[in-house]
Amino acid sequence: MKTPFSVVTIVKGRKEQLSNLIKSIERASYLPQEMVIVWMAPPSDDSLICSDFFPIIHRFAASEPLPIPKARNRGFESCKTDKFIYLDVDCICPETLLEEMTGMLSTGKVVTANVTHLSEQVSDIEEVYLQQQVTPKITAPERVPFVSFDTTIFGITRRDFERVGGFDLDYNGFGIGDMDFATRCSQAGLYLLNTGRHVYKQFHVHYNPPVNHLCDIVANAEVFRQKWGAYPSSEIFTQFVKLGLINEDFEKVGMRVIKLLSDEELSTYLVNEPKSPEHANTYRQSA
Structure with a gap:
């Protein structure tokens, strides 16, 4: 049944x-x-x-x-x-x-x-x-x-x-x-x-990496660390470090935003149209 x-x-x-x-x-x-x-x-x-x-x-x-x-x-x-x-x-x-x-x-x-x-x-x-x-x-x-x-x-x-x-x-x-x-x-x-x-x-317009959610992600990562004693594993953190948006030594001293992108800079990461399935797999976004 x-x-x-x-x-x-x-x-x-x-x-x-x-x-x-x-x-x-x-x-x-x-x-x-x-x-x-x-x-x-x-x-x-x-x-x-x-x-x-x-x-x-x-x-x-x-x-x-x-x-x-x-x-x-x-x-x-x-x-x-x-x-x-x-x-x-x-x-x-x-x-x-x-x-x-x-x-x-x-x-x-x-x-x-x-x-x-x-x-x-x-x-x-x-x-x-x-x-x-x-x-x-x-x-x-x-x-x-x-x-x-x-x-x-x-x-x-x-x-x-x-x-x-x-x-x-x-x-x-x-x-x-x-x-x-x-x-x-x-x-x-x-x-x-x-x-x-x-x-x-399905495809939807998004930012890759999700730089539009930088502050949310950093704040939530700190909540996770305080709760569990370490940061979760996430490729997003590596991408943010490479872009100079967060500090590289975050695992030792804590994560903080060191640069905010301008609207013009944000637009360079906006994906307006579908690309390859491999590209789609580089992000996960809900809602």
Whole structure:
């Protein structure tokens, strides 16, 4: 017997990506009992979107510019089922993905999937079309370390989410909070199972590296160090050092911002159009 499950996503803008995500879930071989969308913006016509295939519950977390941890927690806390699948708003689900993930999800583990980055913007979400654009990575299920955790897609039970305590609200804005969540899952004795399935991730305009979130990332990295005694492992820190944005000796003396980029300098790191899948893999950005 299949167990009911809920899908959670958070969004600020990205209406087209959200529409594609919902359409892909509507085509799933096993439909969720509900989808919870948390808007990091005030109510609007966009937040009235509904589906003929499952209820969509709209929630809001708009008290801050980018309240990612609060929005994620609000989404999970609004679910009526005991199995949660979190999907980044950029995701497009293959037909059997949700059925396979929920089938492998049980208390004591977090499940995830391979992320296949699309190398162009798409309006057609048909699997045949998407496979013509990029070759999906499909592997055998395997237990992987939590350093591999990525909030693009993951599943967790209500019991384990409450046991871990959700996402820590001490992290503000963008970055690092997902690494803290993964660390607490590991400390709680959970393990991370890569189901070997895959999800497509749509392109969106972003900064590479995420220099627009420099101050958030540095502040959140300090919260992580104070909590866990060391900085998390992140290629972003190496990139910031190379750009002269943070001090090179941060692991010894603490991390600090030593340069802020002008608007003109920021624009040089803005990625306005899709490039290669390899390029897409150099960043992870949610919401």
